[in-house]
Amino acid sequence: MPEPLAAALAPVWVEGYLGWLATQRRAAALTLENYRRDLLRLHRLAQGRDPGALSAAEILRFVGRMHAEGLGGRSIARCLSAWRGLYRWLIRHHGLNHNPVDGIRAPKSPATLPRVLSPDQAKALLDAPADSLLEIRDLAMFELFYSSGLRLSELAGLGLDDASDLEGGMVTVRGKRGKTRSVPVGNQAVEAVKQWLEVRGQVPVGSPTLFVTRTGGRMSPGAIRSRLTLRAGTVGLGVHVHPHMLRHSFASHVLQSSGDLRAVQELLGHASIRTTQVYTHLDFQHLARIYDAAHPRARKTKE
Known part of the structure; x- marks a missing residue:
């Protein structure tokens, strides 16, 4: 009953x-x-x-x-x-017999595109030196974030075992609804994570997650956000950087270089390619800027 x-x-x-x-x-x-x-x-x-x-x-x-x-x-x-x-x-x-929410739609919002970092901004964020223990950890997190296009929850949930194939340039992540996928990791991210693993034993580790706090606990999504904001401010980036912006930047930069939307879909772990198609609009904006700057008939004439 x-x-x-x-x-x-x-x-x-x-x-x-x-x-x-x-x-x-x-x-x-x-x-x-x-x-x-x-x-x-x-x-x-x-x-x-x-x-x-x-x-x-x-x-x-x-x-x-x-x-x-x-x-x-x-x-x-x-x-x-x-x-x-x-x-x-x-x-x-x-035993409820009706759903009063069925058929009700939200008001439409103006279409907005994800904000992304330029390649130069991403370089500035990640090339800044990491001297302290926590800075080494942060750099490893954000290199991996940008290198592999992870979701915030995926990064926070990474275990040590998930990075067991790091030498092979791969990491295993658990996405939405527990689905796992293996994603490639760039050389700089591999080196940053290896440096973190070398010093990780200096904290009293109590969590099996890859990234831990100074007291050994699991890094929460909120803590990762705060550390990213701190790093962006420290390097003088001049824009507010949130974790998903690194994922957006990864997708946009890979698409600009490869033009392979299906590959970007697989890397991001999107169930539908329609979700990934937003990045084609970002890529079009990039091409439009090039056109406006380069084509002689696109330039505005001086009055």
């Missing part, structure tokens, strides 16, 4: 659904963190009402309120995805 719904979307339901995502769908830690935030937003908007009592019209009002508060279309779409999944879970496991 399905369990009766609580009188409100209490944290027990949030935890139950997140637990199911973690064990049955093998959702990444960052995905679970985002879903938790989105589900708690529904809890607040519902003001303690039973989720089974919410109508599609009320969900639509929630969407309008979030949009009016400045939440973008992509963020609202992610909220709706989390809510829709929660309701499907409640229907399957707890």
